[in-house]
Structures are given as structure tokens and as C-alpha cells.
Amino acid sequence: MTALPTLIDYAAPLPPARVLPDSKARWDLDPSRAAVLVHDLQEYFLRPFDRACPALTTTLDGTARILAAARAAGVPVFYTAQDGDHSDRGLQGDLWGPGMRAVASDTAIVPEVAPAPGDRLVTKRRYSAFAKTDLAEQLAAAGRDQLVITGVYAHIGITATALDAFQREVHPFVPADAIAAFTHDQHVRALDIVADSCGVVTLTDAVVGRLAPVAEESGWEAVVRDALTRALPAAALTSALADPEADLFAVGLSSLKAFELLDDLADAGVDIDFGELVRRPTLAFLLEQGRMPAQR
Template structure:
């Protein structure tokens, strides 16, 4: 039997403001979080935390450089905070990462291993960013993986469809929030 955790990644005010298309993403994600809590599945929040003018981002890193230049997800700013719609409860772990993957520059692996977690349920913004990066990193670390397709969001709907429909199923179960919540709901 697996010991799972739900990862809610990069659902921060700055990122939601850029990507949320009004499709009901936040309420749907909140349903996954509520379902996990009801089933006793730990919810772990992952945030991108950059230092002002981040000296750790080199000039060749296009994606992270654009985030730094835009002043997004800078530690201590209101935009770097987790969006109120999916805010962590007291006692829930919040992990700060420094790059794309939830494992990059964070203590996520340590937190998971200390809790005996061997299976991850991935959600977050963006499908082509943190979700993709974390999926491959977690697969290399031998975690069991599930992706909640509608618990992820991307600026480009076609990229989202390609990743969740074709690429992610190669190493993860890809299901909807409703399907997953129905499978983990207490009897």
C-alpha cells in the first residue's frame, strides 16, 4: 500500500494573476485539497521563492530570468504568497523551491522521506513548468505518481492537453480531480 501526499505547487498570487483563465480552476483545486484533507492525505504546498534580483539565476536561464525580471514570486512580497483560495491550514507543510522542480533547491525529498511518503499526487501552475519538472524529478526518485489533469493549469491550453494526454501517462496515472477524490474519499 502506498503512502501518498497531494502537492499543490506554485499556486501563488503572482502566478494565478498571470494564468487563471476564469475556468473554475481554483474552486476545482480547492475540491482536491478538501478531498485530500477529508481522506487524511497530507497536503504539501510548494512555492517558488526568489531573492530580490535573484543572484542564483544565470543569464542563460530564459524561464527563470523572465520571472526575476518581472519581479514575480520575490520572497516577502504579497504576490509570492499562496493564493487565499487554496491557503494552507495550520500545520500543513510549505516548501520553498528555487527553480522549476519542487525538488530543486528545497527540502521536499527530506520532508517526504521523513513521513514515509512514496507516492505523489501532482497539481499546480503551470503544467509545462513546475508540474512537468516535478514529474520527471519524482519519477527519477522512484515515487509513484498521479497527475490531476484539471488540477493543473497552463497559459497554453494545447500544451496542457498534450502533456496530460500524451506525455504524463508514460510515467503517471492521469485522472480528474473528481475521479481522484472519489477514489480516496472515506467510506
Template sequence: MNWKTAYRSFYYAQAPEPEDLVLNPAETALLCIDVQNLYLEIPADPQEAARWFPFHRRMREIVIPTTRGLQEAFRAKGMDVIHARIACLLEDGRDRSLSQKKPGWNALLLPKDSAASQLVPELAPLPGEIVVTKTTDSALTGTNLRLILANLGVRNVVLTGIFTDQCVSSTVRSLADESFNVIVVEDGCTAGTDELHRRELEILNMIYCQVLTSVELRAIMGL
């Protein structure tokens, strides 16, 4: 099974295979979503640490190495590497969107200068690379990223990051609504569980984006 037949939802189970992807390097950028220090912290509670262990293992063993490799490959070809992170501009977080103020796991108070809000060192931006700061799930609706991509002449956006079913998904849908061609790198993303990750990719694939492995993307782009 390859990207043309994998991650089929109910709606696309019988759909024909998509055409070959053509990704012009001059019109393609890599966008890395929310791989921040906060999410790599191990919970103090042993039960919570055990519950999140598969997520942390996938992050360390798969997602971060894959994303770092793609960043380096894009840079080597002179293509733009763009970073997005969640952070509030005010210390008290009054500027956050409602989804980040509601009680529960999604309630985030991440002042922009706090250590927890910074991108992890392994995926830190190089000098001169664009970093957008958002108080929403979508990196497009919560920032001036739409204008930035238009000014750069970008039509194809390759996405990695977390969480597949939250900020990655919201960004994918927003980009698709704006008629960007979106590629989600399967091994460059993850959710809280493998099941959530897989299900969300099935929902997004073929209508909002194309889901590829990093190996498939590299073969198509000659990276």
C-alpha cells in the first residue's frame, strides 16, 4: 500500500487513485506545527506518565528525527522552513482564543517568552527563518501566515507537527479552504494515541490534503 491507497475514509474507499504529485520546490514550503517544550515534559504523576509514554516515545524516536531530517533537506534545496507555535502575547493570556481558555487539557497559558512555549532545541529555527505565534489551533487563521505564503509564492505546504487531530488538523483544513495544496507527513506527526493519529489522517486524506510518508515525499521531491 502506498500514499495513493492508504488512509482511505468511508467517503473515499472506492475513489480512484489520485494523480502523481508535482511539487515545484519554488512553490513548496515546510511548516512545522507546535513541537514545543511543554509537550515533551514527562508528567509528574506516574499513571499519567505511563499513559503518555507511547506519545513521548513516538515523538523522540520518529516525529522529531523525521521532521529534523526534512528541515535539513528543505534547507539544502533552498526551500523555506516555517515554524508555528502556540503562545499568548499577554502574560495573563487574555488574547487567547476561546478554545484555549476552556477548562480541560486544551486550556493553555503559554506566555510567548516562557521556556515551555519555545520550540524544542532539535527543531529550533535557524536565524532568518519565519516563526509565527498563534493563539488559535490553526496556524493560518491565528497569524499572518496566509499573507506570508502568498508573498513567498507558496502553493504547496508540507506539514509536520502535533497534534494530528488538533492543531495540525485545524491548519490543514484552513489551508485547504484557501486552496493551498497540503501534504501531511505521516511519520512527522502524532496525536495523543496512535488510534487518534490514524483516524484523523483518514478523515483529512484526499479531501483536505494528501498523506505521505517522509520516504514517499523525499522520492517525489528528490530530497
């Protein structure tokens, strides 16, 4: 029986240092067909990582960005989490021992990617998120046959879930910078298996771009939403979208991110002075600026 490792610390195999494997599947991610699955990002499973581990920090950041884009686009979000119930541990107990305890310090989903109202929790019993759960039925009921999978561990549960999704006619999409394994080599192996046999290996930027695209039919609202997705933490974006008059600085926009936000909007054709934003730092203000081209 092997326990979880300790002090996991590696950099994810990402461009430009490493080219992503070429996926045999050529599916396009479609927001009307997609759901997001946050896989096992619980305190117990992240405790083995050095909290400064580059692979972990990119996983949490990438997952948060994907969540923000999904929620803004109305894409369903699912979480897997074990609950510390050992009554149905099965063969996993032979390999990993009793696992987590039924206490919040083990079972809690880490705050960086915490569930929001409306997200759905799937209690997980095996490697695959589909095994002994109703995830497949929930996806079907929501009319979703594509699944973006983020979290840990890339070479175990995420690979098993991607393979299982494929066999259930669900398209798996795995962002290489939003998953983490025990080691660099195991991360590489997970990406290779998915790309070779069951899904699309991609990156967070590509997923966010597909879930919350700057689309012609959505106009300026989509431009602003996409820029805010890059500038705000996930929880702050949810607050801003829910209340267009909310103070963006109060909910989490930093001055540095504000300048980046204004640069993005300028690239889209609307120049907004930082001082104007400071005087009225709201989503409603930003939306108004794109509707007044003659005054700019």
C-alpha cells in the first residue's frame, strides 16, 4: 500500500518549454454542449503539494479562469469531491489506504476555486467521476455531451474520467495548464494518453476563448465580459456580473489589472481613461462606453 507523496513540486509541461501532444480528436468546444468538471480539488488531495509548486498554481489559476468564463456563459459547472466515507472504499483502499477523513480540513474544496450557487457536487467513490455516480445522467439531462476536466490528479482520476467520458459518447477536453499530477513525467503521460486515445488536450486560454468568445453577435457586452474574465478573480467576476453597479475595485479589481482591462478594451476600439474608471468603477459604466462611439 502506497500513501500519497509529499512535497510535490514541478513545472507543468507547457509551451514554449514543451509542445502539447497532437490530439487525434478534432472536436471543437461548443458552449451550448459543454460542461465543466472540477476534479478533486480538495484540501486532502492538494496537501501533498508545495503550495508554491508551479504546476499547482497554474492549475488553480486556470481552473478559476475557466469557472469564471463558464458561469458567465451559463455553462454548467460540476465538482467531484470525496466525503471521507470509507464504507465503499473498494480496491482503492488496497493502493492508497483509508484516504481522507470526514472532516472539513480534508474534504473542503480549496477556496481559490470554491463552488458558487448553482454549481453541482458529485460525491466520488472511484477514480472516474462517472463510476458509481449520476454524473452521466446529469450531463444528459442538461443536454451536455462535452466535458472540460480540470484538477488533480492528471495521471489517475482525470485520465480515468476522460477515458470513461469517451466511452459514454462525451467529448473530453483537458487543459494541460489546469491539471496537475505527482510528477512532470506523469503529467506528460496523462496528456499523451488523452491526446492519443480519448480527448482533446488544450490550454486554459483556448477554453476561455471558446466559452466566453468575443463574438460578433454578442457585440460590446462580450468584449467587456471577456476582458473582465482575464482581469478579475472568479468570485469577483460572479459578483460583477450579478450586479452591474458593483464597485469593481471593491470586489477585487487591482490597479494593475485595471490598466490591463483598459488596454484590452482599447484593443477592441474603445479608449477609456483610467481616471474615468476610478470615478465610476462599474460594469455598467464599461458597457455604456461601447454604446457611445460618437462621444469617444
